[in-house]
Amino acid sequence: MTEPSVPAPDAGEARPLTVRTDLALGGRWTSLATPEREWLWRNPRVLEAERAAVAPGDAFVDAGGGEECFPTLNGPSDHGEVWSRPWAADDGEPGLDVAPVSVGGLTLRRRLSADDGVVRARYAIDGPPGASVLHAVHLLLDVGPGARLEVPGRPDVLVVEWPERGATVPSVWPDGDGVSFDVLGPDDGTARCAVVATDRVEIVDGADRLSLTWGVDPGFSAPVSFVVWRNLGGWPKDAPYRSIGVEPLLGAESNLDRAAPHQLAHLDDTGRIGWWLEARAQHVSL
Secondary structure: OOOOOOOOOOOOEEEOOEEEEEHHHOOEEEEEEOOOOEOEOEOOOOOHHHHHOOOOOOOOOOOEOEEEEOOOOEOOOOOOOOOOOOOEEOOOOOOEEEEEOOOOOOEEEEEEEOHHHOEEEEEEEEOOOOOEEOEEEEEEEOOOOOOEEEOOOOOEEEEEOOOOOOOEEEEEOOEOOOOEOOEOOOOOOEEEEEEEOOOEEEEEEOOEEEEEEEEEOOOOOOOEEEEEEEEEEEEOOOOOEEEEEEEEEEOOOOEOOOOOHHHOEEOOOOOEEEEEEEEEEEEOOO
């Protein structure tokens, strides 16, 4: 798999990023950091032992970090099938991680690198020709109440699971049917999730900026977007807390069962599709 090189925005001094993962815990991203800060949030209410004890079919454990959600984000299985299963390293290709999937004969492979301080994730999906999938890189971010999201233009927004579970509301960035998705705080008791039709987003938190870009490999065709989870103390109802998710997505919906065909990624006639994600960090002069 190859991906185009997207130049970093002129936003200040580039800072080197590193990445760590845990294959035993579903290929989970455990760190995305510069020398100055950790970008991934950890839920202080969840013990690592609780996250480690999950088994296929269990409800999602919101431990933080970055979870690989495949072949759906929500819907037929809670955050997909691979976050709760141990991954394996491919002995034949050093640096290649393989996620086992028992649904529909699908296989997800990931190659992560941090060359020149840029973190790159490259994904290959194999399975039955024409199979439909969604794949979200479910990054939960450690950002303050003054943080904001920047995306180019005014892309379409699909607010999901709103105003009730299973419902959707169309909108335009940054409107989330009454909340502003580009502003991430302070806590106001709301929780809203949406799919945003773009291939890039920048997370600005004080003097620091994290830039994410993603796309489909040459030769393949599929929609891409990102999921924003803006939970400012509005979820869960019985014990709400704050969590912010920015989740690059192969597809244009969060629910495999609900999505229309044009909102899904489809494996080609050979039973493959590939896509990529890049992360860059900058320190911004204020």
